[in-house]
Amino acid sequence: MSFEPQRADFSVPVRIDLYSDTHTRPSRAMKEAMLQAEMGDEQGGSDPTVWALCDKVAALLGKEAAVFMPSGTMCNQVAIATHCRPGDEILAHEDAHIQGSEAGGPGAISGVMIRGLQGPRGIFTAASVREAIRPVSRYSPPQKLVEVEQTANKGGGACWSVRQLHEVAEVAHEHGMQVHMDGARLLNAAVALGVAASDIAAEADTVWLDFTKGLGAPLGAVLAGPTDFIGAAWRWKQRLGGSMRQGGMNAAACIYALDHNVDRLAEDHTNAAALARGMAQIPGITVETPETNLVFFDTTGTGMTAAQFAGKLRPHGVTISVSGTYRGRACTHLDVSAAQIEEAVSIMRQVAAT
Numbered sequence: 494m495s496f497e498p499q500r501a502d503f504s505v506p507v508r509i510d511l512y513s514d515t516h517t518r519p520s521r522a523m524k525e526a527m528l529q530a531e532m533g534d535e536q537g538g539s540d541p542t543v544w545a546l547c548d549k550v551a552a553l554l555g556k557e558a559a560v561f562m563p564s565g566t567m568c569n570q571v572a573i574a575t576h577c578r579p580g581d582e583i584l585a586h587e588d589a590h591i592q593g594s595e596a597g598g599p600g601a602i603s604g605v606m607i608r609g610l611q612g613p614r615g616i617f618t619a620a621s622v623r624e625a626i627r628p629v630s631r632y633s634p635p636q637k638l639v640e641v642e643q644t645a646n647k648g649g650g651a652c653w654s655v656r657q658l659h660e661v662a663e664v665a666h667e668h669g670m671q672v673h674m675d676g677a678r679l680l681n682a683a684v685a686l687g688v689a690a691s692d693i694a695a696e697a698d699t700v701w702l703d704f705t706k707g708l709g710a711p712l713g714a715v716l717a718g719p720t721d722f723i724g725a726a727w728r729w730k731q732r733l734g735g736s737m738r739q740g741g742m743n744a745a746a747c748i749y750a751l752d753h754n755v756d757r758l759a760e761d762h763t764n765a766a767a768l769a770r771g772m773a774q775i776p777g778i779t780v781e782t783p784e785t786n787l788v789f790f791d792t793t794g795t796g797m798t799a800a801q802f803a804g805k806l807r808p809h810g811v812t813i814s815v816s817g818t819y820r821g822r823a824c825t826h827l828d829v830s831a832a833q834i835e836e837a838v839s840i841m842r843q844v845a846a847t
């Protein structure tokens with residue numbers, strides 16, 4: 494078994510990339526902002542642009558402090574390592590990114606256990622948290638952290654409402670647990686719900702944003718929380734090799750993204766709704782109604798697996814991702830236009846019938 498990424502097929506160019514919002518390319522204007530960036534040594538605290546980004550994200554999320562990281566995965570892993578000790582237990586949805594998509598990091602790096610909670614569309618309730626609370630005894634693992642994912646990726650890009658977050662956080666805090674929010678697409682939720690990012694993050698003790706999803710930057714995520722916590726997180730960042738040097742160039746792209754690419758996420762949501770409506774008309778395909786920019790669908794009725802469907806789209810220059818035998822995902826983002834959505838639907842219709 495090889496774990497290397499498979500080299501892409503470069504012989505047929507991808508024209509309509511619905512694979513992931515991580516496939517966005519930095520725009521010319523974003524690259525200009527990168528060229529203009531003032532830089533220093535991020536690891537040593539002398540990069541002014543990284544400080545500017547961290548201050549901006551801390552203010553946006555209503556937290557005291559923030560730290561720049563190379564990826565969202567590192568934000569989650571550093572946060573878990575900082576919150577927990579080996580043997581501790583985390584409560585998270587069974588489909589959470591930390592559970593299935595971070596190479597076992599919580600176990601390998603922090604020695605923690607994750608107890609998977611259930612709930613439709615990647616969202617669990619305060620009642621299920623209460624149910625999972627163990628009596629404090631020398632037999633039970635210390636329960637330290639409740640983790641929520643906003644939006645819930647495998648839940649179909651579903652948004653936790655501020656009320657649902659409040660209810661879960663209240664139970665967590667009542668039992669001395671902290672709340673960590675994986676905010677990879679938090680700003681999609683803010684735009685879709687019409688709620689300030691700081692209101693979404695209000696009861697999360699720690700929270701991060703990814704800049705490489707719909708925001709369109711080439712690299713970076715920012716983890717925010719209390720000053721003491723961010724100080725302790727810095728040691729883990731250093732330990733894992735996440736400290737950077739002239740990070741300002743990448744921080745400038747992230748600042749550009751915050752200034753220009755947030756409100757436009759509404760377009761991605763409109764395009765996702767149009768894509769879902771179009772796909773729902775294709776015989777054999779059933780579509781989960783999207784709340785944001787992720788459109789999950791089932792190919793069972795076409796007689797094809799999701800991988801076969803994806804394989805047939807690829808020669809037409811269209812890519813989607815596969816998330817289960819019959820479950821596929823198509824994702825909208827700033828490099829996909831409304832016209833391309835229409836074209837993609839017509840190609841899908843053609844392919845589904847063959």
Ligand SMILES: *Cc1c(COP(=O)(O)O)cnc(C)c1O
Pocket residue numbers: 563564565566567590591642644645646675677678703705714
């Ligand atoms: C993409 C993603 C991550 C990881 O972010 P990277 O920047 O790719 O490391 C974590 N959580 C969720 C929900 C994601 O979608």
